Amino acid sequence: MKRFLCLALLALALPAHAVNSSLDARAAQQDIPVTELRIFAEVLERIRAVYVEDIDDRTLLEAAIRGMLLDLDPHSAYLTPDEFDDLQVSTSGEFGGVGMEVTMDDGFVTVVAPIDDTPASRAGIQASDVILKIDDTFVKGMTLNEAVNLLRGEIGTDVVLSIMRSGENNPRTLTLTRDRIRIQSVRSERLADAYGYVRVTQFQNNTGRDVQRQIDRLKADGPMQGLILDLRNNPGGVLGGAIQVADLFLEHGLIVYTQGRTEDSRINYGASRGDTLDGLPLVVIVNGGSASASEIVAGALQDHGRAVVVGRRTFGKGSVQTVLPLHDDRALKLTTARYYTPNGRSIQADGIRPDIQVNVARVELMERGEGIREADLPHHLAAGTAAAERDSPADDLASRDYDLYQALSILKGIHLSRAGAR
Template sequence: MRRILLSILLIISFVNAKNVDITKNARLADYIKFMKVVNIIENYYVEPLTLDQIIEKLLKGGVSALDPHSSFEDKKSYKSLKVMTNGEFGGLGIVISMKKGVLTVISPIDDTPAYRAGIKAGDIILKINDKATLDMTLDGDIKLMRGKPGTKINLTIVRNGKKIKVKIIRAIIKVKSVKEYTLKNYPDIEYIRISSFDKNVVTSLKMIMNKMRNKKGIIIDLRNNPGGLLNQALGTLDMFIDDGKLLSEKGRDKRNNRTWYAHSAGTYKNIPIVILVNGGSASASEIVSGGMQDRKRAVIIGEKTFGKGSVQAIIPINKSEAVRLTIAKYYLPSGRTIQAVGVTPDIVVKPAKIVPLENSGLDIKESELKDHLKAELKTKKSNKKVINNKKIKEKVVDKDNQLQTAVSALKAIIISKKGE
């Protein structure tokens, strides 16, 4: 870091020595502006900071200001990132992001501590233990939530305008991501729940498809599926689409531009499919639902998805530091992006219990949301617990109006195919 600063200072000195008008060199003028800010902080900030500390803080703030998924990884956070991607860690089982400038749950993962505690997609996390999240970075929030398995964490969330306290015990997150159910009264329909796109999704799906007998249609439930591995999303699409484009990736660097195509071998191209999505469906689940929608291979039912369609790369600076940077976006077969847009279902169906828009924290204007939540921090009243979610079982199918709509739509498709 000091070498970079020294190089900038040498360039400035060289330019001045040559009597060059530096104002005409915009890039050099920006370097000088940066150095002036560093110098002001070093000399006048209320707490004494070393040069390394100042530069590190400026880098963290600057990179994270690009978008919610980019960040500067210092020695400690880079080490944690390696643990998260390569090893086991104690977690809650939720996927989070910054939405409208506040920490928001994309979705809880099935059968994890957060799921069992009743955390839901769209919940705003106001406090982690006793620390407010409003002025923290996404990485900072993640670090606070991660810890040793068996340890306790307290979250204060805002849901539908109400503040709720939730106690969760961290655990090693091991999830069976693909489950199949036989729907009561609908024996000819295969219901498949995919809770996340881990490394076993395609293999599990193939096992289910190969053993299916007397099934006339499939419902794939991607609600509250936060995403996962790209190759599993592509493999899922390839199982049901026999030719043509599946997905494209485009960025500034043409070396990052790629397009994936379907293969005809092993394709289940004739069986009717309905896919369920909601606001907790993100990333890989949007690639699958959006791709199937574009190729007219499935009917999409539910609510608009989250809108996470960007690609991040971990670029090392040295052995102990790196930059996590958004380098590209994904594009569906039609050429549209899902980043910050999401996938709009063919048939929009709200959950059975519809909360009025004016009562939902997420429906407050972005400019007003933080002030609203700061006011919430000052109030002490909150519910003591959250009612646990229930797994989808045969006996509650009739109470799930989104699933019921999917069944009706699928049966209509099956009937129409008989008449062809």
């Protein structure tokens, strides 16, 4: 490596005619592209000499580094000190902005998922929306970090986005007011009395602990017959958090493994003993906004047969990024491996396909027109409070969140089938 750097620097420092045959021979032996390095040096010199404005060498070299990473994949990036700080802050669970996870797709900034209860989610931004403009600036040609920097700003200031949505002919314009984004990554509630619901919006360092606490709280409220784990619009986050959550529900076996370029680069992540639900039925909900770490959890639980995965095919972000600190508080975020489920499925570009597909739907409760019923007869007996209250929550859930309504129906079906088999 040191020899490569020395030869590269020498090729950059000297004009082509000054690089002697001895250097060419050494480069050929080590398969170093001296011709391309000479071209790079020549381009650098031409920019210095005739570009319309004077640009310092540091700016040119940083641009070269960014360009080198830009063509690799959408997730590798060169991080300045400010960008490195932003990355560390975002994984801690609090940062400023509009509240959405974005990626680069074919030169456009594309929404992976809006974060719950943020300006982006309240404005109706959806997974797969393409951002065309941020204020008056076109996004095409920007790096991902440059676009993110434009989305962020002082709390209370507005940012105007031009959004193109699949299936629509014209872009829509949305004005979002920046806010402090505090990610409460885990919340829970009881559904239909005996069924638990846990929502994970993003995986952070302590997400496994937080999920366990929410499950303990649900158990304390009374016996449970099953649990729904909601990973919709969860853009991922910290790998360790995903492994912790999957481990809560698995007794043993592989959770995920990563494989790099070489055979000996495989790393296995396994489960420890103990299922926090003691085998109770588990349903996982996913959609196109479920990416990366959430796909790891869904894939592990699906491969082990521990959960039924419900919803729509996930985003398909199955690559591993390693943050490598550099000199002067800079860093390199580099894709170094791919994620694979326990059965060896690659998540990358394919995603997790649900066991039960639930298409996008909206339920509207219509007025019943079924003719005369018991309730229409004079002097009929009242139904009683318990019966009236029992029907209403299900109707409300179906109209409020159809995916969750379907998942709850499936969970109830699993519980009843198990109970009948005893």
